[in-house]
Amino acid sequence: MMTRKKRRLYMLLLALAGLGTATALTLTAFEENVAFFFSPSDLTVKPPGDKLVRVGGLVAGGSVTKEGDGVTTRFTITDTAHTVDVTTNRPLPDLFREGQGVLVEGRLRPDGLFVASEVLARHDENYMPKEVADALKASGQFRPEVPGKPVYETAK
Amino acid sequence: MHRFANPARFLRLAALVLPWVSVLSALLFAAGLYLALFVSPEDYQQGDTVRIMYVHVPAAWMAMFTYSSMAVAAACALVWRHPLAEIYSKAAAPLGAGFTLLCLVTGSLWGEPMWGTWWVWDARLTSVLILFFLYLGYMALVDAFDDPQRGHRAGSILLLVGAINVPIIKFSVDWWNTLHQPASVLRMGGPAIHGDMLWPLLILALAFKTYFVATVILRMRAELAERKIQTLRLTQAGGV
Numbered sequence: 001m002m003t004r005k006k007r008r009l010y011m012l013l014l015a016l017a018g019l020g021t022a023t024a025l026t027l028t029a030f031e032e033n034v035a036f037f038f039s040p041s042d043l044t045v046k047p048p049g050d051k052l053v054r055v056g057g058l059v060a061g062g063s064v065t066k067e068g069d070g071v072t073t074r075f076t077i078t079d080t081a082h083t084v085d086v087t088t089n090r091p092l093p094d095l096f097r098e099g100q101g102v103l104v105e106g107r108l109r110p111d112g113l114f115v116a117s118e119v120l121a122r123h124d125e126n127y128m129p130k131e132v133a134d135a136l137k138a139s140g141q142f143r144p145e146v147p148g149k150p151v152y153e154t155a156k
Numbered sequence: 157m158h159r160f161a162n163p164a165r166f167l168r169l170a171a172l173v174l175p176w177v178s179v180l181s182a183l184l185f186a187a188g189l190y191l192a193l194f195v196s197p198e199d200y201q202q203g204d205t206v207r208i209m210y211v212h213v214p215a216a217w218m219a220m221f222t223y224s225s226m227a228v229a230a231a232c233a234l235v236w237r238h239p240l241a242e243i244y245s246k247a248a249a250p251l252g253a254g255f256t257l258l259c260l261v262t263g264s265l266w267g268e269p270m271w272g273t274w275w276v277w278d279a280r281l282t283s284v285l286i287l288f289f290l291y292l293g294y295m296a297l298v299d300a301f302d303d304p305q306r307g308h309r310a311g312s313i314l315l316l317v318g319a320i321n322v323p324i325i326k327f328s329v330d331w332w333n334t335l336h337q338p339a340s341v342l343r344m345g346g347p348a349i350h351g352d353m354l355w356p357l358l359i360l361a362l363a364f365k366t367y368f369v370a371t372v373i374l375r376m377r378a379e380l381a382e383r384k385i386q387t388l389r390l391t392q393a394g395g396v
Contacts, residue, residue: 008235016316023320027331035333036278056333093272095201103335120272123201125340127209127349133200148333 035151037103040082045152048108055084055114056103056122056147064098077102079146084108088116095121101147122147163380166240170373177370184363191356199353205269210357212262213341214364215255219287220322222252222368226294227319230312240376242308245315246298247375251368253291260284271335279328280336283321290318 002010027034037054057077064075071089078084086104096102101124104116124145128136136142192210199206226245233241263281264274275281294311301307329338340349347354 005235012231012235012316016319019317019320023324027324031332034279034331036276036335037333039333091272093270095270095272120276120335121270122335123270123337125337125343125348127199127202127206127340127353129197129350129352130200131197132350151333 032151035148037148039079039146039148039150040077040084041079041150042152043084043108044082045150050107052105052107052117054103054105056101057084058144058146059096059098059100059102061098077104079150084114085112086114086116088119090117090119092119093121095123099144101144103147163240167377167380170377174370174373177366177373181363181366181370184359184366188356188360188363192360196353196356197350202270205266206353208262208266209353210360212259212266213357214361215259215262216284217361218364218368219252219256219259219284220325221365222248222255223287223290223315224319224322226252227315227322230315233308233312234316242312243376243379244372245294245311246308247372247379248368249291249295249298251371251375253288253295255364255368256284256288256291260288273335276335278334278336279332280325280334283325283328286321287318287325290314290321294318 037056038048040055040057043053043055055077057079060076060078060083064073066073069089072087073089073092074085074087076083076085086106088104088106093102096119101122103120103122104114105118105120106114106116108114124147126145133142188210193207196207196210198204226248229238229241229244229248232238233245260281263284267276268274294314297314298304298307298311301310326339328334329336341347341354341357349357
């Protein structure tokens with residue numbers, strides 16, 4: 001004979017397990033929609049067509065150029081496996097620089113140039129004083145984190 | 157555990173603890189804020205803006221801790237009918253809502269100069285906003301019934317259903333691509349935050365925690381006193 005307390009406890013645990021499973025299944029099914037941005041590799045696996053998408057990666061070293069009109073910027077973002085060339089005439093965040101994680105929102109043109117209508121900086125989880133960062137850079141151990149990960153399995 | 161279920165015993169323990177945590181909280185806030193705002197170094201990328209983190213992160217931790225503790229209390233209330241559990245949840249809810257709001261506001265103030273936006277609908281920011289609404293919903297629901305017992309029962313169920321959101325908040329930055337950065341302190345491989353910045357952060361985290369303990373004791377005492385007055389009124393009305 002089960003006591004009432006025990007029965008209430010089992011009912012509660014059963015309900016929570018059911019709710020947890022349902023939530024896990026839902027979130028897994030909508031993984032693609034929950035992801036805030038794709039990686040450059042994702043664009044090669046599943047081209048977005050004419051859809052508005054966000055892509056995140058590191059600004060490739062030496063890739064940033066200002067065009068003659070003074071507002072348009074061209075740069076390349078990379079996830080170290082694939083790259084995307086980006087052009088934008090929007091203002092850039094203060095943190096925007098080579099080697100920085102950024103997100104761009106816009107459309108991929110058929111010729112492969114990504115036209116960004118918004119550029120956001122993405123900060124990584126590393127916090128350190130300037131001297132420490134300089135020392136790491138001097139010893140070649142400074143590695144910016146690539147933002148996020150590919151959403152789709154990369155075809156091998 | 158049932159030794160502490162007794163309100164009289166709780167009140168004795170609370171009277172003993174309250175002055176100590178109050179003083180401790182004031183000292184920790186003074187030391188933590190001084191270290192965070194004046195002593196700790198500027199970040200190599202964020203400059204002085206990094207100092208928002210010393211308030212934002214403890215507020216976020218407390219927002220999640222408070223909700224988790226309320227959910228545990230809700231389970232105790234539903235299963236064991238623990239007399240103090242519902243009182244605890246009711247007392248803690250506005251504090252948790254306050255921590256969550258502080259977390260959202262400071263995060264927004266940091267996001268504008270750093271990311272270039274006040275707000276985005278990524279998994280982390282959205283799940284924390286849902287946490288804020290869960291707090292507000294709980295507070296509204298508990299007070300929405302004429303019979304306080306039914307209000308508490310409904311509130312406890314809401315707390316347990318909403319508890320599913322806590323792991324989603326914590327792991328959102330690992331499961332999905334988010335604009336919000338992954339965890340810097342509680343992560344595999346140790347903290348990714350320099351020691352000179354980590355210490356002020358941990359001191360302030362403790363300051364927030366002691367502030368919460370002191371305030372929740374005060375609020376629980378007030379709630380117990382209110383119930384006592386109500387019982388007295390009822391017996392008076394019925395007895396005379």
